[in-house]
Amino acid sequence: MSMNQPLTGCVMKGPKSITLDFAPIAASFLYQSAALGIQTSANENCAGDEALCFEFETPRTAPVICQITRWEDPSRQTPVSENIMQAACGLMSVHGRTHRQPKPLGLNYVSTLTAALALQGSIAASIGRLRGLPVSSSTVSMAAAGLLSMSQYIAGATASEFPETAKAAKTTGATCPLPGSFSACPPFVSLDGVIFELETLDAGPWQKFWGELGVSSAAAGKGWRAFLLRYARAAAPLPDELPLAISKLTYHRISQICAKTGMAICPVRSIDDRAQDDDARQLWQQGPWSFSSFSSEPKPNGEYLRAGGALPGEDLPLSGFTVIESCRRIQGPLAGHLLALLGATVIRIEPPGGDPLRGMPPMAEGCSARFQALNRLKTVREIDIKSAAGKTEIRELAQHADVFLHNWAPGKAVLLNLDHGDLAALNPSLVYAYAGGWATDCAEHVSSNSMPGTDFMAQAYSGVAGKVAGAGSSRGGSLFTVLDVLGGVVAAQGITIALLNRCMNNAGAKVTSSLMSAATLLCAEDFRDIYSLPASGSKPSASIINEVYATKQGRIAVECPDMDTVLRLAEALDITAGIENKGFQRCLSEVFPLRTADEWAELFQQAGVPSAVVIEDLAEMQALAYLQPGLTPGSYTQVNSPWRFK
């Protein structure tokens, strides 16, 4: 039974006017709220420039304050913007690794993440209230959202054993330098100018494909290692031989070779292309989650409220709930990690011998730092899910759990007899969650499902890669795992929504989300424009200045959304040339090298100009006072929970 808009009857009150830097967050927040059936209205109590505030009310709970701040430290009021936060949290430098210099993503990425986490926080707080927790507000900062997106990369850069560093041989040599940039990184370009992604998770198709193109086995092997590591390092220095061979063939011919060798191929499409797909508009309208109910006999009111008994005051909103997670890689494990940060007990199913990614360097205290960044709060059960005994064990776990989360390949759940119907028959109150690559877990529903549902394929197919390319920051897409991270947040958010619905309506549910649905969320305002629908809030115009400048030491990102800010910038820089003057930009480039990025940032903070020192070495973040509240140093630097509940 379909139950989209599961929060119908709930109300979200927000401010009438919104400051410029919060506008993209508010637009995404209101889009998501509307997709869930939440009624939105204005409330003067929510006014104020220091934070973006909403009040979330369910039919069963008093209002919960949903507060969105700029920084983790509430006393820091330095004005920000999307790009400023990308610079301050290291995202710009990770995305820019393939270009040897920090680059903005060209997406409202941190803003969208912030909106999703804020909405999830207020929903989780309401669950807490329903379960007797004295929680009245949830706070999320843009900085916390930005840091969360970087958690794996920060772990890799700060691991106690051979950390990865952006600056080779910077310290004692006991570091592993990240590869420099190469023009030979994906995506690829064919003879007829088509930009496209290739994907395979096995060496076999890769080897056959390049063999067909006449590339030596040695070069293909070196390329394979770089290709695999691009998920972890946001860089893929392929030997020149590979893109050279590609450049001699048409896209059609390359597609034929892909079909023959088992390699997946997807052209980098535009948002306009994606908007014309049969399923695109419906996916945009329903939001990034699909909900269906499978409980035909709801239990009496209150049955699902107090899992594990009454909650002590110091507990978190999901304390006492049990999540069974059978996920690999990034998106699914991140979803489980977020639920653990909200207090849930997460039991992670790993294959016998453990997840091989535990051994992925760099290491911290015997385990991959990157792996720990997503899995450190979970308990592990090693189960062979293909064996009869393993399936029985999973059924037993699911019978007593609140959530079952998996990211198996499309169709695998049915084959294993562990689909939502199978587990709902054992536990009607279960929230069964699928976090996939494409928009459905049916194996052959859409043509895209024949391709591996991985981040870079989804970026290419969804139009996200095209949008990144359009912003001029890459040939197409990002090697930063844009959709794995947002997809993980969306999956955790969908589960939290289903849990609130269960608390209110006493029914279990299936919730499906995907990298594709996350991509649709990320570009929701673009789809709105294409479908010629009214905006959910005021639409900000493009900033007058939005650049990264080289200084005497380091780089600084500066954004001036309006003329007043440009005038303050000119005054701070002591530039007298008129801003309409063609020489103004040249003056900026000449003046910035006179001081360090830190010095300029302090000056601009006083002048009220949105700016941030561009983080180029992720290992240095833990030393920065304004980021410290979001980080915990140790054998690798952990990114803290993005939520604060009061």
Add this chain to the structure above:
Amino acid sequence: MPITISIPTILRPLTDNQKRIEVDGSSVLDAIERMEQRYPGVKERLVTGGQTHRFINIYVNDNDIRFSEGLSTRLTDGDLLTILPAVAGG
């Protein structure tokens, strides 16, 4: 001919927690089998059906053996054999 095998953390419970092992071996499979004699259980974690496990990459001096002669890849004195998990997103 002695070669060095770098043992990933996940296999160290089987190798008395040793990070590096020296074994003789004329090929990758030969080296793995000699390692198996000393540390039973290692081979099945690396090899299935005569092939390297899908989620395991084996390198000889930074060269992926799949792109050489697979488990038959020849070894010479002093070679470093590294075992690493494959990584992917999604």
